[in-house]
Amino acid sequence: MFPGIIGKKIGMTQLFQESGETVAVTAIQAGPSVVTQVKSRDRDGYDAIQVGFIENKVKQSQLSSPEKGHLRGLENVRYLREFRADDISSVKRGDKVDVGFLKHGDLINVIGFSKGRGFAGVVKRHHFSGGPKTHGQTDRHRAPGSIGATTFPGRVLKGKRMAGHMGNRRVTARNLEVIQADPERNLLLVKGAVPGADGGLLVIEKVR
Amino acid sequence: MDVREFVKPKMNPNIPQISPGDTVKVSLKAMEGDKERLQHFQGVVIKMRKGVDGGSFMVRRVSYGIGVERTFPFQSPSVQNVVVLRHGQVRRAKLYYMRRLSVKQARLKERREKALEQAMPQEEEPRKEEQSSE
Numbered sequence: 001m002f003p004g005i006i007g008k009k010i011g012m013t014q015l016f017q018e019s020g021e022t023v024a025v026t027a028i029q030a031g032p033s034v035v036t037q038v039k040s041r042d043r044d045g046y047d048a049i050q051v052g053f054i055e056n057k058v059k060q061s062q063l064s065s066p067e068k069g070h071l072r073g074l075e076n077v078r079y080l081r082e083f084r085a086d087d088i089s090s091v092k093r094g095d096k097v098d099v100g101f102l103k104h105g106d107l108i109n110v111i112g113f114s115k116g117r118g119f120a121g122v123v124k125r126h127h128f129s130g131g132p133k134t135h136g137q138t139d140r141h142r143a144p145g146s147i148g149a150t151t152f153p154g155r156v157l158k159g160k161r162m163a164g165h166m167g168n169r170r171v172t173a174r175n176l177e178v179i180q181a182d183p184e185r186n187l188l189l190v191k192g193a194v195p196g197a198d199g200g201l202l203v204i205e206k207v208r
Numbered sequence: 209m210d211v212r213e214f215v216k217p218k219m220n221p222n223i224p225q226i227s228p229g230d231t232v233k234v235s236l237k238a239m240e241g242d243k244e245r246l247q248h249f250q251g252v253v254i255k256m257r258k259g260v261d262g263g264s265f266m267v268r269r270v271s272y273g274i275g276v277e278r279t280f281p282f283q284s285p286s287v288q289n290v291v292v293l294r295h296g297q298v299r300r301a302k303l304y305y306m307r308r309l310s311v312k313q314a315r316l317k318e319r320r321e322k323a324l325e326q327a328m329p330q331e332e333e334p335r336k337e338e339q340s341s342e
Binding site (some may be wrong): 010012015020022187 | 210211215260281286315
């Protein structure tokens with residue numbers, strides 16, 4: 001039915017299965033969402049469904065003029081995301097999307113922005129082991145060590161792993177198992193971890 | 209946002225109110241082949257933890273001279289029954305120091321608790337009245 005949905009990460013917890021096994025789950029507030037545009041091969045060159053994430057606190061004044069025009073007659077939404085779709089014939093603008101298209105055992109990909117770590121050193125960012133802690137070492141504890149040779153090649157090789165900005169980038173967690181999908185409460189429980197901080201925006205797409 | 213607002217932990221109703229220092233007997237469902245039977249684990253509660261998963265408690269016992277600690281989640285459906293055999297008088301929430309103590313030292317501590325316990329008001333009402341009338 002729907003290829004995906006937009007959600008917000010709530011947090012992680014632990015559940016007991018009927019078999020007695022525990023499973024670590026991430027709770028996602030998935031939807032409600034509304035179809036804001038249906039793109040077709042004829043008109044747009046590809047088939048896709050654009051979906052908006054309905055929150056209760058989006059005021060008219062928070063939208064730009066183009067957004068207002070785009071969402072005319074629909075709820076105010078802050079976030080729009082697009083999903084490629086095989087079949088767009090059954091979907092039209094204004095349709096509500098909930099997690100009803102997912103069930104226990106389905107596989108999904110979850111896309112989010114990882115937690116930002118700022119400008120991170122080489123030990124945190126690339127798991128370098130740092131320098132010795134003792135034997136007269138000063139200021140070498142978390143240093144990267146040598147970054148190259150001498151006159152030949154006379155430069156630092158491209159792609160050399162160094163300190164720099166870490167996190168806050170788009171990450172996809174693939175093939176996560178749906179443990180529970182509750183369309184009434186817009187609640188989705190997914191096995192395992194999902195990128196980003198609690199409250200972060202997530203894009204959930206069904207694995208085809 | 210708290211996950212607990214969305215996913216409430218299903219606390220096992222078989223687990224009563226317990227506290228660190230209590231001596232408890234935990235009865236567990238255990239599978240033996242395809243037969244189900246009850247397994248018991250008796251010891252002192254040395255740790256309790258709260259959390260989004262409903263928390264857990266750790267029971268320590270010394271079995272054939274070897275310390276054994278088992279952690280039971282409060283959500284665990286395999287816990288069939290928990291009986292509080294004795295309330296211990298303890299002064300901290302985590303009783304990790306029990307690990308350093310020999311069985312004898314640990315036992316001494318418990319005997320002292322027993323004496324203190326009688327001087328302390330209990331949750332059983334009749335006993336309290338007896339003491340005040342004396």
